[in-house]
Amino acid sequence: MSDTALRLSAIVKTFPGVVALNDMNFELRQGEIHAICGENGAGKSTLMKVVTGVHSPDQGTITLFDREEKIANPVDAFSKGIAIIYQETSLFEEMTVLENLFLGREIVKKIGPLPVLDYKAMALRMESILHSLHISIPMDEKIKNLGMAQKQMVEIAKALTFRSRILILDEPTASLTQEEVDALFAIIRGLRDNGVSIVYISHRLEEIFILCDRVTVIRDGRYISTKEVAKTNKDQLVADMVGRSMDNYYPKTAVEIGGELLSARELGDRELLHDISFHVRRGEILGFAGLAGSGRTELAMALSGFTPPERGEIFLDGKAVRFRNYREAMEQGLVYVTEDRGKYGVIVNMSVKDNIVMPQLDKNSRFGVINKQKEYSVAERIRESIGIKAPDTDFLVMNLSGGNQQKVSVGKALALNPKLLILDEPTRGVDVNSKAEIHRIISQMAASGLTILMISSELPELIGMCDRIYVMKDGTIAGCFDRDKFSQEEILHIALASEGGAEAAL
Ligand SMILES: Nc1ncnc2c1ncn2[C@@H]1O[C@H](COP(=O)(O)OP(=O)(O)OP(=O)(O)O)[C@@H](O)[C@H]1O
Numbered sequence: 001m002s003d004t005a006l007r008l009s010a011i012v013k014t015f016p017g018v019v020a021l022n023d024m025n026f027e028l029r030q031g032e033i034h035a036i037c038g039e040n041g042a043g044k045s046t047l048m049k050v051v052t053g054v055h056s057p058d059q060g061t062i063t064l065f066d067r068e069e070k071i072a073n074p075v076d077a078f079s080k081g082i083a084i085i086y087q088e089t090s091l092f093e094e095m096t097v098l099e100n101l102f103l104g105r106e107i108v109k110k111i112g113p114l115p116v117l118d119y120k121a122m123a124l125r126m127e128s129i130l131h132s133l134h135i136s137i138p139m140d141e142k143i144k145n146l147g148m149a150q151k152q153m154v155e156i157a158k159a160l161t162f163r164s165r166i167l168i169l170d171e172p173t174a175s176l177t178q179e180e181v182d183a184l185f186a187i188i189r190g191l192r193d194n195g196v197s198i199v200y201i202s203h204r205l206e207e208i209f210i211l212c213d214r215v216t217v218i219r220d221g222r223y224i225s226t227k228e229v230a231k232t233n234k235d236q237l238v239a240d241m242v243g244r245s246m247d248n249y250y251p252k253t254a255v256e257i258g259g260e261l262l263s264a265r266e267l268g269d270r271e272l273l274h275d276i277s278f279h280v281r282r283g284e285i286l287g288f289a290g291l292a293g294s295g296r297t298e299l300a301m302a303l304s305g306f307t308p309p310e311r312g313e314i315f316l317d318g319k320a321v322r323f324r325n326y327r328e329a330m331e332q333g334l335v336y337v338t339e340d341r342g343k344y345g346v347i348v349n350m351s352v353k354d355n356i357v358m359p360q361l362d363k364n365s366r367f368g369v370i371n372k373q374k375e376y377s378v379a380e381r382i383r384e385s386i387g388i389k390a391p392d393t394d395f396l397v398m399n400l401s402g403g404n405q406q407k408v409s410v411g412k413a414l415a416l417n418p419k420l421l422i423l424d425e426p427t428r429g430v431d432v433n434s435k436a437e438i439h440r441i442i443s444q445m446a447a448s449g450l451t452i453l454m455i456s457s458e459l460p461e462l463i464g465m466c467d468r469i470y471v472m473k474d475g476t477i478a479g480c481f482d483r484d485k486f487s488q489e490e491i492l493h494i495a496l497a498s499e500g501g502a503e504a505a506l
């Protein structure tokens, strides 16, 4: 028997108008962690959907442990020992952890003639599995009350109760904090050491170098290369991914900074935010660094009218303003692009065009009549300028790859020609090249006088793009750096600093 767990040979998969996979090959060895990388829309998720029976390939063969197999559907894939964890979890929100874990294969006992669910047996069985993985999740909590990281742990636990031999993780860390990522990596390594073969998809190249044994690059639905991680480097990977070498990840142009556009004085809310004062000037790209939970998103929502602040004042162009909702903010040129594109950013069963023009219906209509041609030209301009990979703007957003959905969300805001744009994690899930494209656009916008607030958990991105960076911590601003004083260490130091006193003693 060879040591190959999974072999995909000459796989072809087409969708109407799109060749997603073209003569694709991939080999996963037993007990390795194998990364797949490639640009947005390269075909990574589609390839894994072929393996898990979501899509059946038009051509090509799948070999599992030296046997050629047909995978009929996801349940069939599960029963053959293949589990997948998607970025968006597939758990039932209203059910408990335990119910989710045993859904469809509950342990049943008899009370008299009646079969009833044996919760105790299920809980015991689960606890022993979780214990061996050093995971702790409350069994009778409803899924909707868990954080993203815990949900992923439930997904992993679910995969393991199926005794999976192959585990696929598709961008699992996109919304995790560093600590959660570390915990996840420990679990993945533990699984590998127990002989599970793992496919790991991520746009964070650093993660690949920390975690993985080999890496396969795909581009435009085709196989490009497979390398030992120890024998390659980031530049080589990027060159394989984009088909040329890339040198400028942060194309920031020097911009003449104008007068003050917006300032905030002692903003606060009932829960987290307090004593927030800052200002931003025309043409400036202003960064907000900080840990998850430090209040950056809450501040953005407060500024842009989603959750108006309870205390303090906001001045726009020197005048005090009070936005009661996001529409009022938008009318004055202040637009927020959310980090949670699934929830607020895009509507997936609408087309690219309809998403982009949705917030500006009144701009493209006269006397209630919509000017379709104008809508298409706006959408087309945005599609081209940020390189949304779709055959045309009538393409449904749900059929776009994850990163391209993110671009639609940014494009929708750009189409409004705002004065002040608040971008919350604008490049999450976006590949290196498109990231540089988005950075280039941000830079151009700033050069044309637009002001940008940028929230990001990637310090290199903030350091590369911003004129100034505020550091948030525990709901307030804990530090400020000018571009010539940027230092990753010092920013982190402030973001991580403990409170001192009572909390430090805990
Ligand atoms: N159901 C579908 N219908 C039509 N086209 C699709 C469908 N699913 C995927 N595609 C297309 O197939 C191509 C590959 O998409 P896929 O989701 O596999 O990319 P990806 O490599 O996972 O990208 P990302 O990094 O952005 O997640 C894209 O052009 C996408 O628009």
Ligand SMILES: [Mg+2]
Pocket: 044, 045, 046, 401, 402, 403
């Ligand atoms: Mg994908």
